Amino acid sequence: MGVNPSVPAKTLKEFIAYAKSLPKPLPYAATQLGGNQHLAGELFTLITGAPMQVIPFKGGGDAMAAVLGGHVLMYFGSMSSMTPVFKSGKLRGLAVTGNKRHPDFPDMPTFAEGGVPGFEIRLWYGLVAPAGTPRDIVNRVSDIALAAVAQPDFQATLAKQGTDPMPMNPDQFAAFLRTEHARYLDIIKRANVKVEQ
Numbered sequence: 001m002g003v004n005p006s007v008p009a010k011t012l013k014e015f016i017a018y019a020k021s022l023p024k025p026l027p028y029a030a031t032q033l034g035g036n037q038h039l040a041g042e043l044f045t046l047i048t049g050a051p052m053q054v055i056p057f058k059g060g061g062d063a064m065a066a067v068l069g070g071h072v073l074m075y076f077g078s079m080s081s082m083t084p085v086f087k088s089g090k091l092r093g094l095a096v097t098g099n100k101r102h103p104d105f106p107d108m109p110t111f112a113e114g115g116v117p118g119f120e121i122r123l124w125y126g127l128v129a130p131a132g133t134p135r136d137i138v139n140r141v142s143d144i145a146l147a148a149v150a151q152p153d154f155q156a157t158l159a160k161q162g163t164d165p166m167p168m169n170p171d172q173f174a175a176f177l178r179t180e181h182a183r184y185l186d187i188i189k190r191a192n193v194k195v196e197q
Contacts, residue, residue, distance in 0.1 A: 001111075002082050002091035003074045004067055012095050012114035015074075019050035026052045028074040029063035034193060037063075039184060040076040040121040042191035047118055067091065078123050079104075079162025097122050102162055124166065126173055142170050 001012075009015035019026040030037035038054045045052050055072050057063040060081055067075040068090055075082075075091070079102055085091040086105060095114045096102050111119040127145055129138055148154060149167050158165055168176060187193070 001074065001076055001094045001096075002067065002085065003094060004070050004072075005089070005092055006070055007073050007092070009094070010092070012109070012111065012116055015094055016048045016050045016116075019048075019052060022051075024051075024053070026050070026074065027055050027072040028052050028076070029066050029072045030054050030056055030076075031058075031060055031063055032056060034188070036121055036123055037076045039187050039191075039193070040119075042193060043119060043121060043187050044116070046187070046190055047116055076121070083162060098164065103159070104162070126177070138170050 003009065003015065007015065007018060009018045028037075028041050030041065032038065033054065033056050038056070041052050041054050044050065052074070055066070057066060060077065063072075063075055064077070064081065064085070066072045068085065079096070082091065082093065083104060086093040086108075093105060093108045095109055095111045095116070096105070097111060097120060099110065099112070101108060101110060101113075111117070127141070129141065146167050146169070149165050155165065166176075
């Protein structure tokens with residue numbers, strides 16, 4: 001979570017109090033309605049009661065430009081996109097998702113440490129195959145992918161980008177997808193999210 005420097009909050013608790021003090025919901029950038037960033041804002045509001053208004057942009061560059069320019073006040077971005085602006089001081093980082101702090105920002109708390117437990121929205125990537133793909137082929141591709149992810153040089157590259165690998169076999173990934181689907185559906189229902197087609 002990064003905020004424009006005009007936001008007076010230096011901590012999550014201060015940010016929540018600031019958002020609640022505004023006469024209108026605090027505007028935040030997202031790259032698409034119904035996407036990770038939008039639902040992150042909705043979940044943040046559900047947990048904290050801080051009123052926020054999603055402002056959708058066509059892509060990450062436009063969203064980042066909007067928060068840098070002060071047209072919106074906050075942005076949930078990937079660590080690879082946020083690290084340069086945090087280091088330059090152009091945005092103030094308030095918290096990171098996950099269960100551990102980012103090594104480049106050891107003073108930036110996780111959301112749980114900052115007083116917002118239960119806020120867990122992560123951008124993740126997975127490898128899928130068409131339904132009906134023979135199980136032996138799925139297993140073989142999975143084994144190759146897991147071996148690649150386990151390579152120290154690949155792990156180092158991921159770490160530089162602020163990415164934590166979550167290696168899973170096909171059954172674990174299927175269970176993860178079901179859990180993620182249920183979790184996001186719950187946020188959509190509770191926040192009454194309507195996505196325009």
